[in-house]
Amino acid sequence: MSILSDELIERIRSRAAGYDASNSFFFDDLDELREAGYLRMFTPIERGGLGFGLEQVAKEQTRLATAAPATALAINMHLVWTGVAKTLLDRGDDSLAFVLDEAAHGELFAFGNSEAGNDLVLFGSTTRAEPQADGGYRYFGRKIFTSLSPAWTRLGIFGLDDSDPGHPMLVHGFITRDTPGYEIVDDWDALGMRATQSSTTILDGAFVPATRVVRMLPAGPSADPLIFAIFANFEILLAAVYTGIGERALALAVEAAHRRTSMKNDGRSYASDPDIRWKVADAAIAQDGIYPQIDALARDVDSLADHGRQWFPRLVGLKVRATENARFVVDQALRVSGGSTMASSSELGRLYRDVVAGIFHPSDGESAHSTVANAWLGPVS
Template sequence: MTDTVTAHVVSDDDEAVRIARDLVPRLAVGADRRDAERELPWEQVAQIRASGLLGITVPRSHGGAGAAAATVAEALRLVGTVDLSLAQILQPHFAFLDSLRRSGGEEVRNRVFADVLAGALVGNAQAERTGRNSHEQRTRLEPAGDGRYRITGVKYYATGSLFAQWLAVTAKVEVPGFGEPQPYVVFVPRDAPGVEVVDDWDGMGQRTTGSGTVRLTGVEVPAERVVPHYLTFTGPTTYGAFAQLGHASIDVGLARGALERAAEFVRTRSRAWFESGSDTASEDPLVIQQFGELELQVRAAEALVQRAAAAVDAANADPTDDTTAEASIAVAAAKAAGGRAAVAVSNALFEVAGTRSAADGLNLHRYWRDARTHTLHDPVRWKIQHIGRYSLNGRRPPRHGQI
């Protein structure tokens, strides 16, 4: 299940952040080339698996570090500074482990958590294209007898599925007492009979996330691996806030990485504009002014992510309607600001760096392509709506995985 990787087991939050920070320079090597040539990051994923980073949220009761939301956010931010695709592979892994922790039975938790501590990656098999909206699903989950279920369907944008050892597959099933079908998460081994993962992702950005198509044809799983995900939302929960915090952290990481890359380019390769009176581009007062404005935007987004992570951790410690609503709103603010910063900075990179930065061989446009693609994941306009309703009318945001 975990291939040949031998994973380190992380002991606490401080070690988790140190490991993420130590990984960054290694993951940065070749990132431009990997994106330009769509070279899938098998070696880099193996490094992450071996580092123990995948297991940091496994509960202490199961041998993990039980890391805080703030720790996960910082780890994703750090990885996002050098390669958004690698950071995005990790986001659904942590989100679905959170679902497993909340709603999974002891048998499936023991199995999956043990595999994750040994280096297994959980991939995402959630999105479909056939419904009227993104939450409608036609994947069928049906009893197969002898305490087993059979799952059939097609999933798209299945982030990390090519590299995964486990797939978290979603399906909706009629549940007595509920007016409409409710979501389940089924933990399926990547190599199970009837599972086909197709490397057909062709997005302009996030080129190396392994976000292809997953086809499931009569895949049989034992009942204990069918997790009633809907139970997560029957009471106050931070599930959605935690999942979205990961996305916000990735955006903010990219914004910081793009700004650092722009600064390096201006200092070492850009030429001063002749009207500036400066000998170097880095002393051009208008360039300095623009860097100052961009730095303000990135720092504000970073601060909002830190505040959001603290709100999620506070709500986890005391999950009430009020604390979880505040966590969701804090994360919505971080997501909106982080996405805007990522797009703005990755676009401004070319303005401050000048004509030379547009050379296709440099592949500096990967930051903008990644930011523009990733921020489409869920619309900022709905984040703003929830924030506005909460601020003006005290209306708590809904309980689902996108807030």
């Protein structure tokens, strides 16, 4: 049974359009989700959480996204970090256990990793990480798409320490809301996913103490468990959110097909029109195929399955299929629902704007195809 009651889902759905129209953050949603235990789903029961695994959390995220995609996408960032901590803990690594503990006490974690022009993603950084005498680091750089900007209390960041030119290191750590040396730029006014408030964050000497430096990894591709844990949780939970958008779009298409009537067919509903029936069926067939893929891959993470070198192709493949599938389902739903979806008040029109963001999340189509090609064919010789 979902921890998101039908009543809570409807309250969240009722606020989504307002957040989108005013380009504002989902404070009321966050309060209710925190009260429901949503922020501590991944935290083990003995640490004060709900003890959920990735498979169950992904289902919750799909359900939340049917009500408010932007709320679900932003909360994803917190859930990714707590999911990373859980994935590592399950494998005997407690280096991020503090994330689970602090989440159980209400702290909200966000990602400060994305950088304009950095197509190396986690394998390189334009942010400078300067080592300090006490083992801590100061960070200087510009992070983009920092979801949860108005509300996070903990921000995960990383940057490049090239103080030893022969051995550049990528340094991962966490700052708190009261850490000096960063600025949140009020620059989020996007086409879709507006309530995420994914503002730019400028790091200007923000200090991470040695106790919050969680990894120092050689620049470039890495087999470190942290990298696997980030990719696994990020890709699977993204797939879950966009699948929720497709699910809602399909439901709206069905409603529209029954509501709309045709003068050509003696006033009968479009639910009897063969072309409309084909479009709804096409969307339903596509939508139905994604759920078991998410379930299976999330279950494999939970059960410590070993896919070896095939893990990353499977993860990026799922993300691309789910986001592209959601775009297809939304597009079919628009065709079924008609021109009324052009209205700014249309929920389906908002879903159309929201679903576009799926193109840009890592791994994008080009990166995913490169990953899969390398796994099957080896690197380009």
